[in-house]
Amino acid sequence: MVERLRGFRDFYPEEQESRRLMFDRMRESCLEFGFREVSGPSVESVELYANKSGMEIMNQMFSFKDKGGRDVTLIPEFTPTLARMVSARKDLVKPLKWYSIEKFWRYEEPQSGRFREFYQLNADIVGSESYLADAEVTSLASDILKKLGILDKVKFKVNSRILLDRILGEKGLKKEETYLVLDRWNKMTDEDKEIYMKENGLDPGLVASIADGSVLNGLEDEEMQRIAKIIDYVKSSEMVDIDFDLKIVRGLSYYTGYVFEAWDKEEKFRAILGGGRYDEIIGQLGGEKTPSVGFAVGDAVLENILKSSGKWGKVKRKALFLAMVDDAGKEYAPRVSKTLRENGVAVDVNTAERGISKQLDYASKMGYGYVAIVGENEKRNGTIVLKNLNTGLQEELSLERCAEIAEKIEQS
Amino acid sequence: MVERLRGFRDFYPEEQESRRLMFDRMRESCLEFGFREVSGPSVESVELYANKSGMEIMNQMFSFKDKGGRDVTLIPEFTPTLARMVSARKDLVKPLKWYSIEKFWRYEEPQSGRFREFYQLNADIVGSESYLADAEVTSLASDILKKLGILDKVKFKVNSRILLDRILGEKGLKKEETYLVLDRWNKMTDEDKEIYMKENGLDPGLVASIADGSVLNGLEDEEMQRIAKIIDYVKSSEMVDIDFDLKIVRGLSYYTGYVFEAWDKEEKFRAILGGGRYDEIIGQLGGEKTPSVGFAVGDAVLENILKSSGKWGKVKRKALFLAMVDDAGKEYAPRVSKTLRENGVAVDVNTAERGISKQLDYASKMGYGYVAIVGENEKRNGTIVLKNLNTGLQEELSLERCAEIAEKIEQS
Numbered sequence: 073m074v075e076r077l078r079g080f081r082d083f084y085p086e087e088q089e090s091r092r093l094m095f096d097r098m099r100e101s102c103l104e105f106g107f108r109e110v111s112g113p114s115v116e117s118v119e120l121y122a123n124k125s126g127m128e129i130m131n132q133m134f135s136f137k138d139k140g141g142r143d144v145t146l147i148p149e150f151t152p153t154l155a156r157m158v159s160a161r162k163d164l165v166k167p168l169k170w171y172s173i174e175k176f177w178r179y180e181e182p183q184s185g186r187f188r189e190f191y192q193l194n195a196d197i198v199g200s201e202s203y204l205a206d207a208e209v210t211s212l213a214s215d216i217l218k219k220l221g222i223l224d225k226v227k228f229k230v231n232s233r234i235l236l237d238r239i240l241g242e243k244g245l246k247k248e249e250t251y252l253v254l255d256r257w258n259k260m261t262d263e264d265k266e267i268y269m270k271e272n273g274l275d276p277g278l279v280a281s282i283a284d285g286s287v288l289n290g291l292e293d294e295e296m297q298r299i300a301k302i303i304d305y306v307k308s309s310e311m312v313d314i315d316f317d318l319k320i321v322r323g324l325s326y327y328t329g330y331v332f333e334a335w336d337k338e339e340k341f342r343a344i345l346g347g348g349r350y351d352e353i354i355g356q357l358g359g360e361k362t363p364s365v366g367f368a369v370g371d372a373v374l375e376n377i378l379k380s381s382g383k384w385g386k387v388k389r390k391a392l393f394l395a396m397v398d399d400a401g402k403e404y405a406p407r408v409s410k411t412l413r414e415n416g417v418a419v420d421v422n423t424a425e426r427g428i429s430k431q432l433d434y435a436s437k438m439g440y441g442y443v444a445i446v447g448e449n450e451k452r453n454g455t456i457v458l459k460n461l462n463t464g465l466q467e468e469l470s471l472e473r474c475a476e477i478a479e480k481i482e483q484s
Numbered sequence: 485m486v487e488r489l490r491g492f493r494d495f496y497p498e499e500q501e502s503r504r505l506m507f508d509r510m511r512e513s514c515l516e517f518g519f520r521e522v523s524g525p526s527v528e529s530v531e532l533y534a535n536k537s538g539m540e541i542m543n544q545m546f547s548f549k550d551k552g553g554r555d556v557t558l559i560p561e562f563t564p565t566l567a568r569m570v571s572a573r574k575d576l577v578k579p580l581k582w583y584s585i586e587k588f589w590r591y592e593e594p595q596s597g598r599f600r601e602f603y604q605l606n607a608d609i610v611g612s613e614s615y616l617a618d619a620e621v622t623s624l625a626s627d628i629l630k631k632l633g634i635l636d637k638v639k640f641k642v643n644s645r646i647l648l649d650r651i652l653g654e655k656g657l658k659k660e661e662t663y664l665v666l667d668r669w670n671k672m673t674d675e676d677k678e679i680y681m682k683e684n685g686l687d688p689g690l691v692a693s694i695a696d697g698s699v700l701n702g703l704e705d706e707e708m709q710r711i712a713k714i715i716d717y718v719k720s721s722e723m724v725d726i727d728f729d730l731k732i733v734r735g736l737s738y739y740t741g742y743v744f745e746a747w748d749k750e751e752k753f754r755a756i757l758g759g760g761r762y763d764e765i766i767g768q769l770g771g772e773k774t775p776s777v778g779f780a781v782g783d784a785v786l787e788n789i790l791k792s793s794g795k796w797g798k799v800k801r802k803a804l805f806l807a808m809v810d811d812a813g814k815e816y817a818p819r820v821s822k823t824l825r826e827n828g829v830a831v832d833v834n835t836a837e838r839g840i841s842k843q844l845d846y847a848s849k850m851g852y853g854y855v856a857i858v859g860e861n862e863k864r865n866g867t868i869v870l871k872n873l874n875t876g877l878q879e880e881l882s883l884e885r886c887a888e889i890a891e892k893i894e895q896s
Contacts, residue, residue, distance in 0.1 A: 073769065073770035073771075074528075074529055074531050074568060075572075076525065076528075076568065076572070077525060077527060077528065077529060077550075077554065077556060080525035081525065082523075082524050082525070082568075082569050082572070083522060083523040083524070084522055084569070084573070085521060085522055088520075088523050089520065089521060091523075092521060103801075103830055104825045104830050104831070105825075105830070105831070105832075105833075106805075106830050106831060106832025106833070108497035108500075109497060109500045109504060110494075110496055110497055110500055111494075111495040111503075112494050112495070113488060113492035113493065113494070113601055114526065114558075114587060114589075115492060115546070115558075115589070116486075116488075116489065117487070119486050134527070134548075134551075136546075137548070138489075138546060139546075139591045140490075140591075142489065144489060146527075146558075156486060156487075156494075157494050157496070159485060160487075160488070160494070161496070165846065165849045166836075167835055167836055170497065175526060175587075177526075177527070179550065179552075189525055189526060189527065197835055200835045200836045200837075201837070202835055202836055202837045204814060204817075204833070204834065204836075204837075205836075207818075304815075305814075305817075306818075308815070308818045308819060309818030309819060309821065309822040357485065358486075359485075389515075391518060402616060402717075403716075403717075403720070405616075405717075406619075406623065406718075406720045407721060409517075409721065410721040410722070413517075418515055418517070418518050419516070419517070420517075420518025421517075421518070421616070423579055423581075423609055423612045423614055423616040423617035423620050424578075424611075424614055424616075425613070425614045425616075434577065437577045438577060
């Protein structure tokens with residue numbers, strides 16, 4: 073028996089329906105914020121990622137030679153595609169507010185909240201360098217978490233690489249080495265940190281004052297004020313737990329200024345979402361320099377948090393099962409199902425050659441509250457027998473009274 | 485500049501929004517018919533397709549070795565994944581009615597209505613051998629085309645491989661050779677057909693009587709009656725142009741009985757959708773024998789037909805642009821946007837550092853009918869200035885009168 077590949081997932085109906093709810097709510101937020109949907113290919117030239125994505129991503133790509141000998145890859149992230157799409161169209165009126173929900177692939181070791189194939193919502197404002205753009209994407213991120221019902225369980229941590237780099241410069245700390253230890257600060261033991269800092273010639277006291285934010289006390293800095301304005305903006309539209317955290321660096325990738333992440337307050341899970349400002353990448357791809365800011369939310373961590381907070385949605389369907397007792401019922405069924413569907417009731421028509429009691433069993437196992445039963449008699453009368461599977465009660469109703477039938481189903 | 489790969493597509497907002505409308509309508513049909521959504525991986529083991537998919541598909545796969553040395557492929561079709569998912573779960577109550585909308589990949593020569601990456605809706609009834617299942621999936625296919633507004637431009641052609649094979653057997657015609665010429669009947673010239681039939685030892689008169697359906701005259705056949713019942717069922721719920729066409733064989737792939745296709749009546753395009761009964765494939769994958777029937781609709785031909793029939797949807801957005809005249813306006817903006825959004829108006833907040841006249845230009849280029857303008861004065865008064873970009877008229881409105889604002893936008 074051929075099996076599913078490791079790190080990949082199958083979604084059966086119940087799971088898939090809840091996932092669709094999750095994506096729909098995210099989409100709703102994007103639309104309310106005036107973001108418009110785009111979509112790109114799942115396969116791109118490997119070249120698109122060279123020098124732009126971090127080495128970690130480059131090493132995890134599902135890349136291969138296609139039948140035409142091109143070096144191609146399944147997309148590991150959205151920003152390079154976005155940059156390509158923006159560069160390819162000179163007529164676009166900027167700033168652009170774009171979102172997308174796409175699948176991505178990375179060859180990593182599968183674990184909780186991490187798969188080889190996953191979905192991400194990406195939302196970006198392209199072509200503005202104003203703090204307003206940074207603030208608006210962060211507000212969108214908080215609105216998404218609010219619509220999903222978990223905003224009160226989340227804290228936003230914000231930082232700026234410009235600010236951080238300035239502090240590192242003033243304090244004489246080496247950039248890459250300090251970034252690395254800040255990035256892993258909460259995962260490392262005190263001992264490991266000490267060893268790492270000693271080995272890399274970093275002053276532990278200075279690094280600690282960055283990690284705990286005390287270095288900001290009394291600091292007068294333009295970029296720090298810019299970030300403070302972003303925080304104020306986000307707070308003034310929503311009650312959000314949001315504050316500076318100089319440890320947020322977002323790896324070694326293409327961010328150039330403002331960066332942010334959202335975490336569950338207890339930090340039991342990985343980051344729920346993250347993003348920031350990337351002012352260089354579109355220019356590097358052959359377009360004009362186009363300052364941009366955006367973020368991405370993956371499906372896997374989000375799903376874990378929604379489930380653990382009791383916020384995993386369940387779809388309620390206004391639906392019934394249509395059973396047939398004889399050949400006349402089978403002939404009559406399409407008329408019945410059409411009429412009910414036109415009145416807003418989803419109709420799952422029996423498609424098996426089995427007797428009425430087995431059909432009722434099936435309907436019950438499938439979770440239906442009502443079954444419409446039709447046969448010779450109902451066909452002649454233009455009626456259905458509507459059976460409530462919970463009470464066992466049934467009544468014959470004219471098909472003309474569909475609205476009434478729809479109402480009963482609604483309440484079930 | 486790195487370019488998009490050949491045969492792949494970028495979807496910018498306007499296009500993408502119309503595409504989403506198209507998929508949403510298809511989804512709506514599926515839900516009304518009691519079909520439930522599933523989703524699977526985009527990458528599967530190559531082994532899953534061996535001996536099941538036709539050779540044509542096998543040769544067109546985007547297959548490669550992953551970093552673990554596995555022979556994997558981007559999925560070229562959905563049925564093998566469906567079969568795997570069904571086989572993997574012994575607890576599923578059958579029949580199943582499942583649909584999915586996924587991306588697929590085939591390395592073909594790109595041309596009108598054919599891309600290397602495309603979307604398909606798949607809808608299947610798994611675990612029923614009744615004609616009711618064949619009829620219900622065909623009804624669903626017709627309902628989808630109805631919701632898209634093109635059912636009156638479409639004809640359904642139905643056939644059965646059992647019936648066709650019986651006729652071929654009785655007439656002594658070789659199966660594979662006859663299938664091939666029937667499959668290409670409408671694309672071949674009379675001369676080419678004649679040459680082909682001569683070379684392959686097929687009696688032209690006999691083959692012609694199959695192609696034009698005259699061989700069915702006076703035929704008494706159980707399978708033919710079964711197909712006639714399917715046709716009656718579909719017609720009794722919807723005005724559909726549907727009839728026998730013995731030329732429909734659906735290639736050399738895994739179909740075992742009933743097969744059908746939908747075409748635009750003038751046959752200017754390729755088949756819009758196609759499907760049929762596949763009773764063996766799930767059993768071949770290691771599960772129990774599970775008679776099933778389903779169909780697939782691709783996005784590309786559908787899009788061409790919708791566009792050429794004037795049925796390509798356009799999304800109407802209840803939205804406005806929020807402009808700021810000063811710093812007070814920037815501070816006030818989040819409160820304004822939040823209030824308007826809560827009243828159902830999408831708000832595209834200005835995120836650029838530019839003056840009010842440039843902001844209005846931008847709003848106009850982006851197609852907004854209304855702009856809300858805020859500054860010091862409005863912040864103090866708790867108001868907005870609502871400007872109609874078409875008439876140039878503007879008025880100051882209390883933010884408390886949002887419902888009224890929402891109504892104006894609605895009508896624009």
